[in-house]
Amino acid sequence: MSVAATTSPAVGTLYVSRFPTSRGMPRVTMALRSNVISVGSILTKLQQDCATPFPVIRHVADSMTADMRAGLAVDGGSNLKMILSYVDSLPSGNEKGLFYALDLGGTNFRALRVQLGGKEDRVVATEFEQLSIPQELMFGTSEELFDFIASTLAGFAEKESEKFHLPHGRQREIGFTFSFPVKQTSIDSGILMKWTKGFAVSGTAGRDVVACLNEAMERQGVDMRVSALVNDTVGTLAGARYWDDDVLVAVILGTGTNACYVERTDCIPKLQGPRSSSGRTIINTEWGAFSDGIPLTVFDRDMDAASINPGEQIFEKTISGMYLGEIARRALVTMAEEGSLFGMAVPNKLSTPFALRTPDICAMQQDNSDDLQAVGSILHNVAGVESSLSERRIVVEVCDAIVRRGGRLAGAGIVGILQKMEQDSKGTIFNKRTVVAMDGGLYEHYPQYRSYLQDAVTELLGSDTSKNIVIEHSKDGSGIGAALLAATNSKYDHDF
Numbered sequence: 001m002s003v004a005a006t007t008s009p010a011v012g013t014l015y016v017s018r019f020p021t022s023r024g025m026p027r028v029t030m031a032l033r034s035n036v037i038s039v040g041s042i043l044t045k046l047q048q049d050c051a052t053p054f055p056v057i058r059h060v061a062d063s064m065t066a067d068m069r070a071g072l073a074v075d076g077g078s079n080l081k082m083i084l085s086y087v088d089s090l091p092s093g094n095e096k097g098l099f100y101a102l103d104l105g106g107t108n109f110r111a112l113r114v115q116l117g118g119k120e121d122r123v124v125a126t127e128f129e130q131l132s133i134p135q136e137l138m139f140g141t142s143e144e145l146f147d148f149i150a151s152t153l154a155g156f157a158e159k160e161s162e163k164f165h166l167p168h169g170r171q172r173e174i175g176f177t178f179s180f181p182v183k184q185t186s187i188d189s190g191i192l193m194k195w196t197k198g199f200a201v202s203g204t205a206g207r208d209v210v211a212c213l214n215e216a217m218e219r220q221g222v223d224m225r226v227s228a229l230v231n232d233t234v235g236t237l238a239g240a241r242y243w244d245d246d247v248l249v250a251v252i253l254g255t256g257t258n259a260c261y262v263e264r265t266d267c268i269p270k271l272q273g274p275r276s277s278s279g280r281t282i283i284n285t286e287w288g289a290f291s292d293g294i295p296l297t298v299f300d301r302d303m304d305a306a307s308i309n310p311g312e313q314i315f316e317k318t319i320s321g322m323y324l325g326e327i328a329r330r331a332l333v334t335m336a337e338e339g340s341l342f343g344m345a346v347p348n349k350l351s352t353p354f355a356l357r358t359p360d361i362c363a364m365q366q367d368n369s370d371d372l373q374a375v376g377s378i379l380h381n382v383a384g385v386e387s388s389l390s391e392r393r394i395v396v397e398v399c400d401a402i403v404r405r406g407g408r409l410a411g412a413g414i415v416g417i418l419q420k421m422e423q424d425s426k427g428t429i430f431n432k433r434t435v436v437a438m439d440g441g442l443y444e445h446y447p448q449y450r451s452y453l454q455d456a457v458t459e460l461l462g463s464d465t466s467k468n469i470v471i472e473h474s475k476d477g478s479g480i481g482a483a484l485l486a487a488t489n490s491k492y493d494h495d496f
């Protein structure tokens with residue numbers, strides 16, 4: 001569907017507007033409407049700048065592969081950190097006992113308890129508690145954030161029901177999913193390199209996050225031990241692998257984005273010291289930092305410049321849930337300012353950064369009604385505007401251009417990882433069933449995004465090979481995965 005529209009009012013009319021521009025400058029505009037740039041031309045430019053034809057996704061996939069190799073060669077060798085996870089063996093299914101998981105990653109924080117019953121009984125019982133992270137903690141101090149985690153954990157541990165059983169005298173063990181770039185120093189320690197996803201907590205970067213949690217647990221009187229520190233991608237891979245041996249890659253597409261995969265240790269030149277007996281280890285790519293060849297619009301550049309981490313996480317900023325709505329909002333504000341979309345005045349509410357969220361643009365894209373009624377009411381609620389049908393159509397086109405680019409680039413990234421693995425182990429990826437475990441709200445809830453992603457994978461791999469690549473949702477796998485890794489790395493004797 002394409003909209004050749006100009007919503008500029010009739011030639012020769014004067015208008016005056018006293019609303020702020022997207023850049024925060026007060027604006028008093030007086031213009032002949034005939035001079036107003038047409039919304040249609042802004043839309044066309046957006047679509048062109050966002051376009052991801054075959055050569056673009058091919059280039060992104062190949063650059064992803066090259067950056068992976070450079071990051072495996074030497075620390076700092078590329079934008080991709082290619083972090084060693086110290087997870088050398090994945091769950092076997094034999095894990096038994098009561099384990100805990102903590103999940104700190106995006107907008108929510110979760111505590112989970114899991115009773116594992118071994119090969120026969122698998123996951124016997126789970127219970128969890130989920131809280132949204134108070135906004136002020138995202139900008140507070142390290143102590144405040146970790147005290148919040150530890151006190152939630154204390155409350156959670158107190159409410160244990162009968163079906164969860166811990167042998168007498170045994171300390172509770174936790175798999176801690178911490179979904180930010182951490183340079184792991186062992187399976188149960190790692191230094192935070194930087195915050196992402198809008199977090200700007202002071203005093204954590206450069207510190208061991210397990211030590212931060214231990215100190216907070218001590219302050220809160222919680223007697224628990226972190227036995228595995230894992231990224232959410234690694235937890236997802238472990239959780240999905242527990243059910244399916246063909247899982248080799250895991251991808252998170254939620255507030256933020258990242259991917260990990262199973263790598264051969266002899267393909268990691270930067271790996272020092274003893275190699276794992278399995279000859280394999282999981283690599284956390286931190287692909288959110290990738291940037292080569294990504295088509296960017298002026299709206300992306302402005303959003304990046306205004307972010308708390310300008311110039312960083314460019315892949316994440318074009319494909320993940322935290323940003324898609326904001327890019328669309330910026331495009332709509334420009335259309336309102338320069339093309340009078342929504343009438344003479346720029347809607348004040350729409351000028352607020354992050355007012356339009358990715359779930360809003362997703363909901364708008366699900367509207368199949370003739371008059372796009374749901375689009376109209378979302379625009380009313382979010383932007384405070386009454387919209388015409390042609391304006392609603394333009395809004396949907398804006399969302400679609402941005403989401404299409406996001407899904408296709410994510411698909412290209414996945415192909416980049418798979419082709420790297422295939423190049424090093426011919427026939428072990430493309431000629432057999434290989435599963436990519438996916439999780440995150442964006443992937444789970446946005447059908448158009450999922451299908452654009454799949455389209456790009458099929459285009460790049462061809463229809464025969466892509467039949468072997470199963471891209472599968474693994475819902476909330478990272479919590480169970482972290483508990484499983486806590487079991488694998490338990491300090492107590494176990495018979496699995």
Ligand code: BGC
Binds near residue numbers: 196233256259
């Ligand atoms: C973080 C990753 C994380 C991803 C998904 C990114 O912002 O850097 O560590 O895996 O978000 O949660």
